[in-house]
Amino acid sequence: MLSNTPVKFKAAHTTSAISNNVEDGRNAIMTDIDLKVPLVPLSYFKDYLLPPLHDQLDVATVVGKLRQAKAIYDPESEEGSDEIPESRWTLFPDDPAASYDFKEDRVFSPFARLAKAVAKQAKTLFHERGVDPEPEQTVTFLCNPTMTPESTNRHNTSKPDSYGVLVERCVDTDEGKAPHWDDIVVPGEKKKRSRVADSNDNNAKLLWSLHHAMRETVYRRFMFGYTIEDTKMRLWFCNRSNIIVSDTFNFITSVVPPSQNHETLVHFFLSIMFADRSKLGYDPTIAVSKRTKDQRTTKYNIMVRGHDGHEATYITDEVVANISAEALQGRATRVWREKKADENGRSAGHNMVIKDCWIDDDRQREGDVFAEILEAAKASSNPEHLENIERHFLKVVQHGDVFIDGEKDDTFKLARRGAEFPEPRQFLELHCSSEPKEVIKPPIGLVTVDQATVNWLNTLRYDNKSHYRIVFDSEEDCDPIDTLTSGRAIWYAMGGALTGIATLHVLGFIHRDISAGNVLVGRGISGSVKGGTGKIVDLEFCKRIDDNRPVHQGRTGTRYFIPIEVENGTYMFGPTLPQTTADPKLNFSQISKLMEDDDDDSLSESSETSDTDSSGSTSTVKAPPFVNNPLHDLESIWWLAVYLFLSRPVVEKQVTKGKAHGEVVKEEDNQGEGERSTATSTTTHPPLELRAMQLLVDYKARTATLMNPTGFSEHTKGVHKHLVSIMADLGKALTWLVNAYITAEASLYTSGVNVKGVLGDIHSQLSALFVKIFKKTSRHLEFQPTHTSFVRPPTITVSSNPGFSLDSKLAPPRTRKHHRDEADDNDGKTSVSRITTRMEALQSPTRAETSRDSKRARYDEEHEDSLEDAAEEESARLPALRLV
Numbered sequence: 001m002l003s004n005t006p007v008k009f010k011a012a013h014t015t016s017a018i019s020n021n022v023e024d025g026r027n028a029i030m031t032d033i034d035l036k037v038p039l040v041p042l043s044y045f046k047d048y049l050l051p052p053l054h055d056q057l058d059v060a061t062v063v064g065k066l067r068q069a070k071a072i073y074d075p076e077s078e079e080g081s082d083e084i085p086e087s088r089w090t091l092f093p094d095d096p097a098a099s100y101d102f103k104e105d106r107v108f109s110p111f112a113r114l115a116k117a118v119a120k121q122a123k124t125l126f127h128e129r130g131v132d133p134e135p136e137q138t139v140t141f142l143c144n145p146t147m148t149p150e151s152t153n154r155h156n157t158s159k160p161d162s163y164g165v166l167v168e169r170c171v172d173t174d175e176g177k178a179p180h181w182d183d184i185v186v187p188g189e190k191k192k193r194s195r196v197a198d199s200n201d202n203n204a205k206l207l208w209s210l211h212h213a214m215r216e217t218v219y220r221r222f223m224f225g226y227t228i229e230d231t232k233m234r235l236w237f238c239n240r241s242n243i244i245v246s247d248t249f250n251f252i253t254s255v256v257p258p259s260q261n262h263e264t265l266v267h268f269f270l271s272i273m274f275a276d277r278s279k280l281g282y283d284p285t286i287a288v289s290k291r292t293k294d295q296r297t298t299k300y301n302i303m304v305r306g307h308d309g310h311e312a313t314y315i316t317d318e319v320v321a322n323i324s325a326e327a328l329q330g331r332a333t334r335v336w337r338e339k340k341a342d343e344n345g346r347s348a349g350h351n352m353v354i355k356d357c358w359i360d361d362d363r364q365r366e367g368d369v370f371a372e373i374l375e376a377a378k379a380s381s382n383p384e385h386l387e388n389i390e391r392h393f394l395k396v397v398q399h400g401d402v403f404i405d406g407e408k409d410d411t412f413k414l415a416r417r418g419a420e421f422p423e424p425r426q427f428l429e430l431h432c433s434s435e436p437k438e439v440i441k442p443p444i445g446l447v448t449v450d451q452a453t454v455n456w457l458n459t460l461r462y463d464n465k466s467h468y469r470i471v472f473d474s475e476e477d478c479d480p481i482d483t484l485t486s487g488r489a490i491w492y493a494m495g496g497a498l499t500g501i502a503t504l505h506v507l508g509f510i511h512r513d514i515s516a517g518n519v520l521v522g523r524g525i526s527g528s529v530k531g532g533t534g535k536i537v538d539l540e541f542c543k544r545i546d547d548n549r550p551v552h553q554g555r556t557g558t559r560y561f562i563p564i565e566v567e568n569g570t571y572m573f574g575p576t577l578p579q580t581t582a583d584p585k586l587n588f589s590q591i592s593k594l595m596e597d598d599d600d601d602s603l604s605e606s607s608e609t610s611d612t613d614s615s616g617s618t619s620t621v622k623a624p625p626f627v628n629n630p631l632h633d634l635e636s637i638w639w640l641a642v643y644l645f646l647s648r649p650v651v652e653k654q655v656t657k658g659k660a661h662g663e664v665v666k667e668e669d670n671q672g673e674g675e676r677s678t679a680t681s682t683t684t685h686p687p688l689e690l691r692a693m694q695l696l697v698d699y700k701a702r703t704a705t706l707m708n709p710t711g712f713s714e715h716t717k718g719v720h721k722h723l724v725s726i727m728a729d730l731g732k733a734l735t736w737l738v739n740a741y742i743t744a745e746a747s748l749y750t751s752g753v754n755v756k757g758v759l760g761d762i763h764s765q766l767s768a769l770f771v772k773i774f775k776k777t778s779r780h781l782e783f784q785p786t787h788t789s790f791v792r793p794p795t796i797t798v799s800s801n802p803g804f805s806l807d808s809k810l811a812p813p814r815t816r817k818h819h820r821d822e823a824d825d826n827d828g829k830t831s832v833s834r835i836t837t838r839m840e841a842l843q844s845p846t847r848a849e850t851s852r853d854s855k856r857a858r859y860d861e862e863h864e865d866s867l868e869d870a871a872e873e874e875s876a877r878l879p880a881l882r883l884v
Helices: 022-032 042-048 059-068 110-128 196-216 260-273 366-379 383-392 487-506 564-568 588-595 630-646 688-697 699-707 709-715 721-744 756-776 831-841 851-862 864-875
Strands: 036-040 086-089 139-143 162-166 184-191 223-229 232-238 243-246 253-255 286-288 300-305 311-321 334-341 347-360 395-401 426-429 438-440 465-473 478-480 519-522 534-536 608-612 618-622 650-656 659-665 781-783 790-792
Touching: 022 196, 042 232, 042 243, 042 260, 059 110, 059 260, 110 139, 110 162, 110 260, 139 260, 184 196, 196 223, 196 232, 253 260, 300 334, 300 347, 300 395, 300 465, 311 347, 311 478, 366 383, 366 395, 366 465, 383 487, 383 534, 487 519, 487 534, 487 630, 487 756, 487 781, 564 630, 564 699, 630 688, 630 721, 630 756, 650 781, 688 699, 688 709, 699 709, 699 721, 709 721, 721 756
Parallel strands: 036 243, 184 223
Antiparallel strands: 036 426, 086 253, 139 162, 162 184, 223 232, 232 243, 286 300, 300 311, 311 334, 334 347, 347 465, 395 465, 438 790, 478 519, 519 534, 608 618, 650 659
């Protein structure tokens, strides 16, 4: 179904494509792109999206050769007939819908042979024209709908009907083997008939294939695809900004003359089969390192080009996060630990961190932002500012845009050759096979959709994106903060994070995206108690406090931790009517009523209210345009604390004969201070950790919590005895934060928001509270590792998603080993089988335990007192911070 809706694309990402149920995943993908895809003419697709043809390839000449070879059958016109004769491919004597064979794989099996026939005539043309050297065929087409392609990093059971696959990686389907998703260039879906249901099914399956290929293959930049219903064929294209589909054409028959449809199909085959890998969407600046028998993860050689043009290669060690790669469109951020390669191509030096991502083309680069912050710290009269920046932020070693074939890699100029969508703009509408479920997504992890940036406007258009890499110097290894399980370690790290954020504010910057994924924790340096402190990363959205320019239409933040004002796009704590009193009282009932209004006006860039003067005339008073301020960072830190301490079950430490072990304690089992119940988790209401997740994602619940801070205690009933005091202190922090909002926005309609008057006090209040909580947090407070995904249909249920369910009976799925790997050790295990084991563990945000983890755990136990002293020493410095 076609639509003439204006060209705006939804970027809400309110659902996740991660599910054991493939149908749910497909529905989620279509929902995330607002159930519509831009529709373009075939001429646009051929001219600006498909790889350019070799200059010695002439489509009309190849079609002529195919006709001479009897690959095309030209029927003669019957005398006296008014019908225009149609030529057709000899391999398809009948339309698929007219075939008596009910099996689609047999009906469409000639498609692959047809591609081979086209390739043969193209090679003949090269030979005749004396092309030396003759171009190599890079892709061949296969029809193999009964085999599941291999995956290494992500679990997937889908089976494309056919695909174009790299010749160098092609396998003989007679041996019953399927290619790896890394080697599939263009997946395809086919149906015998051309009903609406057939088209809907094809679209959903093709989008899922594109989605999986883009998330599975680290070095994939964009992707092609095709769908066929009976004789109608469409071409598909996707990158990190757009999904585009072509008009249909009849791939079997053509009117004689001019055989236009045959030429379209031949053009498609030739552009794909003889294209360079970079033109097929592969990234030549990333290569897979040789696998060794003791290697547990796939390692990559990644080239980084700095602003000065200097290039250096880095060899990855292990994945830190690849959360964003789960989204078909978005930043696709992947982070690895790595080391620089020496002149022999081997890892050398100390550990570093490399991030590969796709950022909005007009955004300031993260490395440049850090340079500004560093310069501000050096210029400060307080030497502690520079010390805090160096301690709580990662040092940038090298950064720059990625260049492919000498051109900057982006989704517009390079992938689409700078061509705007043709007018009039149309859309192909998509349809879900069932009601999509909303997924409560984890804030960090390895298998979820892109949520580092959530735009809450339903009509936001995806911006053009540039490919960007940045390398950080990391003397000590770092992990996301919610990999910590010790309550005291969490508060120590939170204190460091608050120090870093407060210093950022003092220097005149705001972060705008504080989340569990953007607060890292150092593992410590051997022989030193330094470590475990919070480090702030992801400065992509950081900007100066006094910068009131609305850079992008939309809201920036991570879903669980986004401040409610940012989520709503308007100020919420100022007076409901213009007032001149110095200390206005907030009318909670009026604001609550305002927040219940879900119309489009609530998403406007400025708030409006009317005031009636003595003459009876009414004037409209506007608040200033909404922009982020430092209080929003502090609110995100508060939400982060809620997430870290409420979303995971407590593990009760027990000591027996000098050895500590733990058992999971459900919060509902603790009815009072020190009181233990024998009840199991079969309660009629969701456990506390699920209720906490509900609070974090439910907009109305989040809003109500800040509008009435005393109500926070209702959400924390039944917490474990070690958490009672912590939750009470978090309630105090929330009250302070709300009061700071009210004071800052007291003169909203006259002089705007004044944060400077409250920022120093709220910094001091929070830092002192963090010190207090750290000192009184029990050493026995431990949490289970973070769960990665919860599914929320009408009632809360736990996802059957492998590897991160509360149900211990659900085991992670095993990915089959790659057929290309051979056994390389005595027990017959292949390198990919080891990689598979590793990646299955990596499907949860908590990394699989390594020898480094074990050493760190032992080190922490041995130096617990020293670590505590260091934490108290650092925390004691927090109240000294003041706004300059």
